Amino acid sequence: MNDAIIEIRGLNKTYRGGFQALSRVDLQIQRGEIFALLGPNGAGKTTLISVVCGLVNPSEGQVLVDGFDNVADYRQARERIGLVPQELTNEAFETVWNTVSFSRGLFGKAPNPAHIESVLKSLALWDKRNNRLITLSGGMKRRVLIAKALSHEPRILFLDEPTAGVDVELRREMWQVVRELRDNGVTIILTTHYIEEAEEMADRIGVINNGEIVLVEDKHALMSKLGSKQLTLYLNEPLEILPSALDRPELSLSAEGHELVYTYDGHQEEDGHGIPALLTDLEREGITFKDLHTRQSSLEDIFVDLVKERA
Numbered sequence: 001m002n003d004a005i006i007e008i009r010g011l012n013k014t015y016r017g018g019f020q021a022l023s024r025v026d027l028q029i030q031r032g033e034i035f036a037l038l039g040p041n042g043a044g045k046t047t048l049i050s051v052v053c054g055l056v057n058p059s060e061g062q063v064l065v066d067g068f069d070n071v072a073d074y075r076q077a078r079e080r081i082g083l084v085p086q087e088l089t090n091e092a093f094e095t096v097w098n099t100v101s102f103s104r105g106l107f108g109k110a111p112n113p114a115h116i117e118s119v120l121k122s123l124a125l126w127d128k129r130n131n132r133l134i135t136l137s138g139g140m141k142r143r144v145l146i147a148k149a150l151s152h153e154p155r156i157l158f159l160d161e162p163t164a165g166v167d168v169e170l171r172r173e174m175w176q177v178v179r180e181l182r183d184n185g186v187t188i189i190l191t192t193h194y195i196e197e198a199e200e201m202a203d204r205i206g207v208i209n210n211g212e213i214v215l216v217e218d219k220h221a222l223m224s225k226l227g228s229k230q231l232t233l234y235l236n237e238p239l240e241i242l243p244s245a246l247d248r249p250e251l252s253l254s255a256e257g258h259e260l261v262y263t264y265d266g267h268q269e270e271d272g273h274g275i276p277a278l279l280t281d282l283e284r285e286g287i288t289f290k291d292l293h294t295r296q297s298s299l300e301d302i303f304v305d306l307v308k309e310r311a
């Protein structure tokens with residue numbers, strides 16, 4: 001199904017001074033998804049978001065937001081987007097209510113107190129509506145940034161590193177907020193270098209490195225395609241060498257022969273070389289084990305491999 005709410009075509013960005021921050025970026029964001037853009041520092045994440053939001057001009061290429069060209073039809077494109085920036089830049093002495101209402105006005109939208117009320121309630125800020133921002137906790141200030149970005153009823157929300165420097169509890173709270181927004185039909189694009197965040201939240205993941213999109217994939221497909229599993233058997237008696245009957249590339253001895261490590265990705269099963277065959281061979285060779293441990297590679301392992309491969 002292709003129901004792209006954002007279409008990015010052939011985007012290049014070379015900053016004044018000659019640095020190329022984006023290189024031939026093609027990307028489609030589907031309506032209603034949570035898309036995580038993952039990449040190391042300086043990869044081009046903020047530049048890409050800034051171009052889509054119309055804050056930075058591309059050197060080449062085109063961005064369509066819900067069908068509107070973000071240069072030729074800037075207003076229509078921009079009003080569909082909410083942007084939660086990386087930096088906390090709040091007006092310290094304003095109240096929550098005023099700052100969020102003012103943001104709506106910046107988009108030329110008529111006041112709509114009922115909408116502001118529902119945004120503040122959904123972000124658990126209603127009780128704080130008359131508080132000055134300076135009196136709020138860090139987590140509340142972040143939620144105010146989200147409320148500001150939602151004040152003009154955008155259908156797309158960009159979150160640039162929403163949980164950078166945020167503690168674990170607050171991070172979970174933010175994830176919940178983002179999920180609820182998605183459940184209400186908002187398309188979410190978030191940048192992060194917390195792999196855990198992408199693993200937890202995203203429907204699809206894009207990886208950007210050195211200004212190039214190196215991969216876009218459904219999260220589960222990515223993890224099953226590139227992920228591997230590892231089975232470690234703790235042997236009763238150490239082995240000096242592997243018997244030839246056990247000779248297979250996926251198997252190795254470690255811990256001075258006390259551990260047998262089998263690394264597999266599911267394809268071995270199809271070829272008849274999976275775990276059942278391994279266990280049968282072990283029994284036949286009289287090799288016994290006292291314990292076992294399995295481990296699945298995380299998105300982090302996959303990501304590190306990807307970025308290393310292209311370095």
Ligand SMILES: Nc1ncnc2c1ncn2[C@@H]1O[C@H](COP(=O)(O)OP(=O)(O)OP(=O)(O)O)[C@@H](O)[C@H]1O
Nearest residue numbers: 015016019021039040041042043044045046047048
């Ligand atoms: N205004 C600018 N002028 C020149 N170079 C810039 C400018 N803004 C960003 N860059 C360069 O472009 C590259 C990409 O920067 P960008 O902020 O998009 O990366 P990022 O992936 O968001 O990084 P981080 O994870 O650190 O926020 C970096 O090398 C950066 O130094």
